[in-house]
Amino acid sequence: MQPTEIYHIYNHANGFENLFREHYDYSTFLERILKYTNPVSDFFAYCLMPNHFHLLVKIKDTKEIRKTFIKGDPIRYISHAYSKAFNSYAQTYNHRYMRMGSLFNPNMKTKKVESEIHFCKIVHYIHSNPVHHGFTERMEDWKYSSYPGYLRGKKNWLDSEMVMNSFGNRDLFITYHRQPIGPKVASIY
Secondary structure (H helix, E strand, O other): OOOOOOOEEEEEEHHHHHOOHHHHHHHHHHHHHHHHOOEEEEEEEEEEEEEEEEEEEOOHHHHHHHHHHHOHHHHHHHHHHHHHHHHHHHHHHHHHHHOOOEEEEOOOOEEEEEOOHHHHHHHHHHHHHHHOOOOOOOHHOOOEHHHHHHHOOOOOOOOOHHHHHHOOOOHHHHHHEEEEHHHHHOOOO
């Protein structure tokens, strides 16, 4: 991942396991992601489902990263921050459920967002994932996603201003999310 670029990051549990079993796991994962990656990333959207997750982030510029990590290569700190976040969560999860071994698939997936249209499609894709996979019937009912917070206008750690500006405004954001899921899910890449 490179500074100033926007990425869709996702990964799946190893094998047929789940990454999240209860509310504590979802909140702990977000806590670890923020703790370790906030110095290198800004966040736009997320969705955590029992067996996989999606994040939409912008990697901060080199100058911003150097405020936290004074010495060394900023690129190295980006990958180190994500590695530390995932490893920290996996260790907590393994200890909590008395399990051993790798929790995540070995290769986290990252896809660079190429345009504002692509950005909007990815946001919708991330928010629609729980419906697409049958975890819920409506996006707004999945509490482990950024979508319900956007609907409530909740101010939090997400860069909601950029998201709303990309869609035009809050009403257009909601209208876009009400469109059928199928075609957008299939066409993001």
